[in-house]
Amino acid sequence: xxxxxxxxxxxxxxxxxxxxxxxxxxxxxxxxxxxxxxxxxxxxxxxxxxxxxxxxxxxxxxxxxxxxxxxxxxxxxxxxxxxxxxxxxxxxxxxxxxxxxxxxxxxxxxxxxxxxxxxxxxxxxxxxxxxxxxxxxxxxxxxxxxxxxxxxxxxxxxxxxxxxxxxxxxxxxxxxxxxxxxxxxxxxxxxxxxxxxxxxxxxxxxxxxxxxxxxxxxxxxxxxxxxxxxxxxxxxxxxxxxxxxxxxxxxxxxxxxxxxxxxxxxxxxxxxxxxxxxxxxxxxxxxxxxxxxxxxxxxxxxxxxxxxxxxxxxxxxxxxxxxxxxxxxxxxxxxxxxxxxxxxxxxxxxxxxxx
Numbered sequence: 522x523x524x525x526x527x528x529x530x531x532x533x534x535x536x537x538x539x540x541x542x543x544x545x546x547x548x549x550x551x552x553x554x555x556x557x558x559x560x561x562x563x564x565x566x567x568x569x570x571x572x573x574x575x576x577x578x579x580x581x582x583x584x585x586x587x588x589x590x591x592x593x594x595x596x597x598x599x600x601x602x603x604x605x606x607x608x609x610x611x612x613x614x615x616x617x618x619x620x621x622x623x624x625x626x627x628x629x630x631x632x633x634x635x636x637x638x639x640x641x642x643x644x645x646x647x648x649x650x651x652x653x654x655x656x657x658x659x660x661x662x663x664x665x666x667x668x669x670x671x672x673x674x675x676x677x678x679x680x681x682x683x684x685x686x687x688x689x690x691x692x693x694x695x696x697x698x699x700x701x702x703x704x705x706x707x708x709x710x711x712x713x714x715x716x717x718x719x720x721x722x723x724x725x726x727x728x729x730x731x732x733x734x735x736x737x738x739x740x741x742x743x744x745x746x747x748x749x750x751x752x753x754x755x756x757x758x759x760x761x762x763x764x765x766x767x768x769x770x771x772x773x774x775x776x777x778x779x780x781x782x783x784x785x786x787x788x789x790x791x792x793x794x795x796x797x798x799x800x801x802x803x804x805x806x807x808x809x810x811x812x813x814x815x816x817x818x819x820x821x822x823x824x825x826x827x828x829x830x831x832x833x834x835x836x837x838x839x840x841x842x843x844x845x846x847x848x849x850x851x852x853x854x855x856x857x858x859x860x861x862x863x864x865x866x867x868x869x870x871x872x873x874x875x876x
Contacts, residue, residue, distance in 0.1 A: 629697035633711035640780035663845035699797035744796035808837035816840035
């Protein structure tokens with residue numbers, strides 16, 4: 522009996538040390554001691570009789586401390602499980618997971634460097650205009666909308682540096698839903714690049730849909746818009762509107778814009794929404810810009826609005842996700858080639874659409 526009490530005291534001391542480490546040194550050290558103490562406790566429990574267990578429980582209840590270390594650890598574990606369930610519920614209620622697949626669209630922005638792609642996207646996100654030029658390697662943005670009770674997710678991929686990597690650019694094209702091609706009116710070479718990109722997009726999408734004539738069959742199915750930026754630089758214009766229309770054709774959606782003066786940008790965003798099957802409220806001036814926290818609270822109906830202009834639950838609003846990251850290339854590739862299926866013996870391996 523004395524040996525059993527001494528062993529139990531060692532177990533209690535081990536739990537006490539684990540409790541102290543959990544509150545002071547950190548979870549990793551405390552959980553290590555907790556693992557050892559738990560194994561000791563299980564070994565002792567197997568060798569004890571029922572009467573001994575009752576005596577030990579009586580001794581623990583008469584302990585001068587209000588809460589034993591074992592009780593503290595049990596409460597900590599239960600709190601951790603409760604917190605884990607709360608995290609799971611928050612993830613299920615997160616607007617990213619609640620958006621329906623048909624309400625998720627990816628806008629791919631392509632064009633030569635220094636044509637104003639980033640400035641146009643700043644206007645779309647209502648972040649103003651910046652005179653200083655900083656080259657964009659790759660930018661992935663995500664904006665969430667709550668419009669007429671529906672959740673919409675728009676991913677924007679500015680794949681500027683992919684012009685040097687054809688395979689990566691083609692993968693971005695195959696996973697894109699809406700395309701915005703930008704060139705500068707003071708740079709003829711940027712327009713030539715847009716013409717080549719447009720041909721590549723139509724050819725890639727036609728191969729994905731197994732169409733034999735890309736220019737005729739795929740063009741009406743691809744939401745594509747060409748934007749001629751820097752129209753404010755009239756004196757430096759290097760290509761006329763007639764030349765652009767002659768090269769692109771009458772069936773191509775074309776706008777001349779200025780990111781600096783916001784010329785025709787509202788029409789560009791409205792047309793992008795219409796061509797991509799999105800509500801017009803996704804335009805910058807058609808919804809209220811809110812924080813992600815306010816957006817989530819408004820979705821769940823916890824608040825009705827703050828400030829001088831309270832909002833209803835069905836009023837259009839949009840929030841920029843601050844931690845959005847582009848899906849991996851392997852994820853995009855799986856989206857293109859579909860689920861892996863077993864190949865029958867003797868059957869040739871089907872060529873991947875990315876090639």
